[in-house]
Amino acid sequence: MILGLRIAIRFLKSNKGQTLLIVLGIAIGVSVQIFIGSLIQGLQKGLVEKTIGNSSQITITSGKDENKIKDYEQLVEKVNSIDVNISAVSVSSDNAAFLEYNGNSQSLLVRGFKIDQADDIYDIYDRITEGSYPQNENEILLGIDLKENYDLNINDKVVITTTKQKMTECKVVGFFDFKVSSINSNWGITTLETAQKIFEAEGSITSIEIQVTDAAVFTTDDIATVIKDSINRQDLKIVHWKEQNESLLSGLQGQSISSYMIQVFVMISVILGIASVLAITVIQKSKQIGILKAMGIRNSSTRYIFLFEGFILGLFGAILGILFGLGLSLAFTKFALNPDGTPVINLYINYSFILLSGIIAIIASVLAALIPAVRSSRLNPIDIIRNN
Amino acid sequence: MNKILELNNVNKIYGTEIKNQVLYDINLSFEEGSFNSIIGQSGSGKSTLLNIIGTLDKATSGDVLIEGKDIKCMSANQLADYRNRTIGFVFQFHYLLPEFTVLENVLMPYRIQNGKVTRDMIRKAEETLKLVGLDKVKDNLATKISGGQQQRTAIARALINNPKMILADEPTGNLDSDSTETIYDLLRNINEEYKTTFIIITHDKRIAEKADRIVEIKDGRINLDLRK
Ligand SMILES: Nc1ncnc2c1ncn2[C@@H]1O[C@H](COP(=O)(O)OP(=O)(O)OP(=O)(O)O)[C@@H](O)[C@H]1O
Ligand SMILES: [Mg+2]
Numbered sequence: 001m002i003l004g005l006r007i008a009i010r011f012l013k014s015n016k017g018q019t020l021l022i023v024l025g026i027a028i029g030v031s032v033q034i035f036i037g038s039l040i041q042g043l044q045k046g047l048v049e050k051t052i053g054n055s056s057q058i059t060i061t062s063g064k065d066e067n068k069i070k071d072y073e074q075l076v077e078k079v080n081s082i083d084v085n086i087s088a089v090s091v092s093s094d095n096a097a098f099l100e101y102n103g104n105s106q107s108l109l110v111r112g113f114k115i116d117q118a119d120d121i122y123d124i125y126d127r128i129t130e131g132s133y134p135q136n137e138n139e140i141l142l143g144i145d146l147k148e149n150y151d152l153n154i155n156d157k158v159v160i161t162t163t164k165q166k167m168t169e170c171k172v173v174g175f176f177d178f179k180v181s182s183i184n185s186n187w188g189i190t191t192l193e194t195a196q197k198i199f200e201a202e203g204s205i206t207s208i209e210i211q212v213t214d215a216a217v218f219t220t221d222d223i224a225t226v227i228k229d230s231i232n233r234q235d236l237k238i239v240h241w242k243e244q245n246e247s248l249l250s251g252l253q254g255q256s257i258s259s260y261m262i263q264v265f266v267m268i269s270v271i272l273g274i275a276s277v278l279a280i281t282v283i284q285k286s287k288q289i290g291i292l293k294a295m296g297i298r299n300s301s302t303r304y305i306f307l308f309e310g311f312i313l314g315l316f317g318a319i320l321g322i323l324f325g326l327g328l329s330l331a332f333t334k335f336a337l338n339p340d341g342t343p344v345i346n347l348y349i350n351y352s353f354i355l356l357s358g359i360i361a362i363i364a365s366v367l368a369a370l371i372p373a374v375r376s377s378r379l380n381p382i383d384i385i386r387n388n
Numbered sequence: 389m390n391k392i393l394e395l396n397n398v399n400k401i402y403g404t405e406i407k408n409q410v411l412y413d414i415n416l417s418f419e420e421g422s423f424n425s426i427i428g429q430s431g432s433g434k435s436t437l438l439n440i441i442g443t444l445d446k447a448t449s450g451d452v453l454i455e456g457k458d459i460k461c462m463s464a465n466q467l468a469d470y471r472n473r474t475i476g477f478v479f480q481f482h483y484l485l486p487e488f489t490v491l492e493n494v495l496m497p498y499r500i501q502n503g504k505v506t507r508d509m510i511r512k513a514e515e516t517l518k519l520v521g522l523d524k525v526k527d528n529l530a531t532k533i534s535g536g537q538q539q540r541t542a543i544a545r546a547l548i549n550n551p552k553m554i555l556a557d558e559p560t561g562n563l564d565s566d567s568t569e570t571i572y573d574l575l576r577n578i579n580e581e582y583k584t585t586f587i588i589i590t591h592d593k594r595i596a597e598k599a600d601r602i603v604e605i606k607d608g609r610i611n612l613d614l615r616k
């Protein structure tokens with residue numbers, strides 16, 4: 001084996017131009033693979049982030065008509081400790097109501113949050129464009145669309161009317177912008193206590209909202225199942241984002257498949273390239289192989305020569321390809337910028353994916369060397385000795 | 389003396405459609421430690437015979453026995469190991485590895501056997517190269533020396549594993565008569581010192597006459613078998 005490696009290195013060194021060409025070929029394949037992979041993963045991440053980044057990914061609601069979850073404190077505590085991939089848990093008391101101001105009236109979803117918890121999911125603090133967040137009783141945060149529609153100002157009083165016709169006067173403490181018009185014109189955010197009071201639901205909530213870590217976004221369904229099993233409450237309903245976004249998921253899946261296809265074909269072309277060049281090398285080196293065999297080298301050792309050639313070419317091709325791929329990706333994120341300084345294409349540099357691409361390239365190169373290796377072991381020394 | 393090698397009724401036919409018989413019922417045996425020469429006209433079948441003796445080629449029919457053992461019963465790996473340990477080849481054309489230096493070429497049979505080369509072995513290779521007058525060019529690539537030097541490198545390579553038997557096909561074909569003389573004296577010395585068996589094909593009558601035995605091949609048959 002050592003001899004095989006030694007001879008492989010010497011063969012590669014003695015044919016520097018050819019060696020460099022194959023390494024470059026592999027490197028280009030690997031870098032294309034890394035670039036396309038990073039691009040598709042970046043696009044998908046961006047899309048998922050936009051769709052579910054600021055919303056509940058797993059929601060626990062009551063399965064019963066009156067929509068109330070009592071004894072929620074223990075439940076929240078339990079959910080918090082179920083899975084390390086759960087990154088945020090927030091309770092809310094959501095109720096439909098009417099908003100009345102200055103003779104105008106419209107429907108409003110009043111969401112009572114523990115603001116700190118809800119911020120983990122909705123980034124509430126960052127989204128406040130004016131004023132502050134509700135802290136005291138009967139304070140409310142409204143969307144900027146309402147401010148424009150009704151000419152509202154901070155410290156104005158609005159009236160919230162429940163479906164049971166109970167009226168409560170609330171003070172507007174600020175405005176938020178979620179960049180989604182249905183939210184900006186329909187949500188009113190208040191504290192959990194205020195919501196519970198207005199809607200006469202002390203001691204209960206309507207839902208527990210959960211977010212998971214980025215790494216677990218696509219296994220949210222599994223986490224939902226774990227939660228379901230461990231809280232084991234038939235009266236609660238658990239839904240996750242994957243059930244609610246099937247078309248997005250199938251779109252992502254299609255994209256993934258086409259990205260895999262591209263990567264597979266890039267790899268196949270690299271393998272064919274290496275295999276054909278190494279096949280030529282066997283012919284080029286058949287005289288040497290014949291001489292070595294006459295001197296008593298075993299067939300297995302000649303196989304090692306070409307397998308090592310494949311391995312070395314793959315290794316250097318992979319290293320160079322990773323450098324190219326990373327360089328290309330970084331150049332894109334650094335230099336192809338929108339006017340506001342954000343990158344035009346958001347690449348996702350996933351190091352384990354990059355490492356995997358490199359390893360696949362090395363394995364592919366060794367596999368590609370298999371045919372020439374077997375061919376070399378079949379070479380008969382007498383054919384070389386006789387034919388000079 | 390022990391028979392190191394025995395050929396029984398060996399025939400060699402080239403080609404399957406148009407048959408070309410090159411060797412006819414060869415019966416030959418060689419004694420351990422003997423110095424043999426094979427002569428004959430060009431195309432008479434000398435190289436073919438030597439390749440069969442060296443297990444590189446297979447006889448169409450008949451048996452080749454090495455120390456009493458039929459080579460038909462040996463696996464490819466056994467044959468390779470046998471060639472490596474027991475036979476030193478010097479081919480009609482030098483057949484060095486162009487990617488390696490003179491010294492590395494000489495050490496190659498040892499490397500095939502042991503993987504790694506010891507300091508002692510390098511010293512031995514250098515001494516052997518000195519013996520054939522190549523100590524000055526030992527670090528040249530095998531392609532960067534003259535034809536005669538290449539032939540001498542091949543001789544040094546054949547000696548490195550202390551083989552029991554050296555098969556040489558016109559080893560001095562490219563050398564002037566002085567060098568030829570020197571090389572033969574060298575081979576003869578090795579033969580006497582290490583009891584190495586030599587089977588040498590040569591066109592040079594003077595050289596053949598120095599051997600213990602002359603075998604003449606004519607049209608694939610043994611025409612003459614002279615022992616001193
Ligand atoms: N591969 C082959 N296929 C068919 N015929 C062959 C082959 N190799 C050799 N021959 C024939 O076998 C005969 C003997 O060849 P061989 O090489 O043994 O001769 P030789 O005695 O070594 O000659 P020289 O002194 O020129 O080297 C020749 O007639 C040659 O044409
Ligand atoms: Mg010949």
